[in-house]
Amino acid sequence: MLALLAIALAISMAILDGAIVNVALPVMAKDLAVSPGAAIFVVNSYQIAVTASLLPLASLGDILGYRRVYLSGLAVFTAASVACALSPSLNLLIAARIAQGLGAAGIMSVNIALVRFIYPHRMIGRGVGNVALVVAVASAAGPTVAAAILSVAAWPWLFLVNLPVGLLALLVGSRTLPATPRSGARFDAPSALLNALTFGLLIIGIDGVGAPEERGLALVEIAGALVVGAAFVWYQLRLPAPLLPVDLLRIPAFALSMATSIASFASQMMAYIALPFYFQDVLRLSETRTGFLLTPWPLAIAAMAPLSGRLADRFPPGILGGIGLGTMALGLTGMALLPPEPSALDIAWRLTLCGLGFGLFQSPNNKVIITSAPRERSGGASGMQSTARLTGQSLGAALVAVLFGLSHGAGPAEPVSLSLWCAVALAAMGALASVLRRKPAG
Missing domain, CATH: 1.20.1250.20 (MFS general substrate transporter like domains)
Incomplete structure (x- = not known):
């Protein structure tokens, strides 16, 4: 069905862009005149943005409707993909990747929730299975897709290919995705901030554990994530509809x-x-x-x-x-x-x-x-x-x-x-x- 096609197209792009950039990091570092270590943050910034914003955007889905958050995330992701392709420096590329990660989080945060409204209850398992198939194929295809694109074009085309796919997904999604109920609750900004700090510090710390020269700082970051996370959970326990x-x-x-x-x-x-x-x-x-x-x-x-x-x-x-x-x-x-x-x-x-x-x-x-x-x-x-x-x-x-x-x-x-x-x-x-x-x- 067309609604599932819109979800499949968007999820494929979000999953692929978490993997295909790895293959191009050496040539990116050379073109942007930066060290390989600095170029790695092109990958990490995307991962951090996605992880830190998933729950706030899922909460917005409950408040504003899953369709609105999904289509907004898809639009941001598509526009940020163009910005990534046109970035002349590492700092601008990282900023565009953060925006792209926020858009991807909008897609990922509510895709399974939308499946619940697309399929009848007796077929929800089938709908979830179809989404799992898309995720598996996109994850498996990442390195192959990257290698195929880089064999005929420069690395900006890793991002530019998202433009036609994103526009098609927006067109199909705007016509077929169902409107969903809205909770009417208010968005909890303090919870969103604590969530971002908790998961941001955790992911940064985890990424640094493997490097011996960064392990001390990484452990401090993980400890900070645990402290902030404890405060985050304590705050959520007091709320009737918590973000976490x-x-x-x-x-x-x-x-x-x-x-x-x-x-x-x-x-x-x-x-x-x-x-x-x-x-x-x-x-x-x-x-x-x-x-x-x-x-x-x-x-x-x-x-x-x-x-x-x-x-x-x-x-x-x-x-x-x-x-x-x-x-x-x-x-x-x-x-x-x-x-x-x-x-x-x-x-x-x-x-x-x-x-x-x-x-x-x-x-x-x-x-x-x-x-x-x-x-x-x-x-x-x-x-x-x-x-x-x-x-x-x-x-x-x-x-x-x-x-x-x-x-x-x-x-x-x-x-x-x-x-x-x-x-x-x-x-x-x-x-x-x-x-x-x-x-x-x-």
């Missing part, structure tokens, strides 16, 4: 689904980061071969996501999620126990198992997150779903960086093995949290 939906976290199914989501995405990210080092430093494979070997995981997610969405409409989501993450843990265990000289088939079937398991888990888990919340709090639930994903990914990346730092001087296989076993533990904990949700949502 602590009221939703009192719902056992919602809280367990959030914990499961964070654990699963942290596990996935640990494997995604560690495995390229194993393929290239241990097996001595090329970058191209590494990319090829990693492909079965996202392809399996894309194949499983629509099916798992339909299963979530018929069977208890908690059980499906537990089976999915248990399967993912088995695949990761297989990767950790690979023989010294594995064949491509040895690797492919294990990574396929990981992808099938994660794909089976994701749609049912997202369905529980959105349907265990009251209908009028769908924006807060949707924002928390995206926040859990980004938090889990950031924690997974930080854990890999710490393990590689602690294993300095050891052989290249040791930190990879430690990372994979930690990923197994996280997937197993997520599976346990999932099956504790005894009743199907809704």
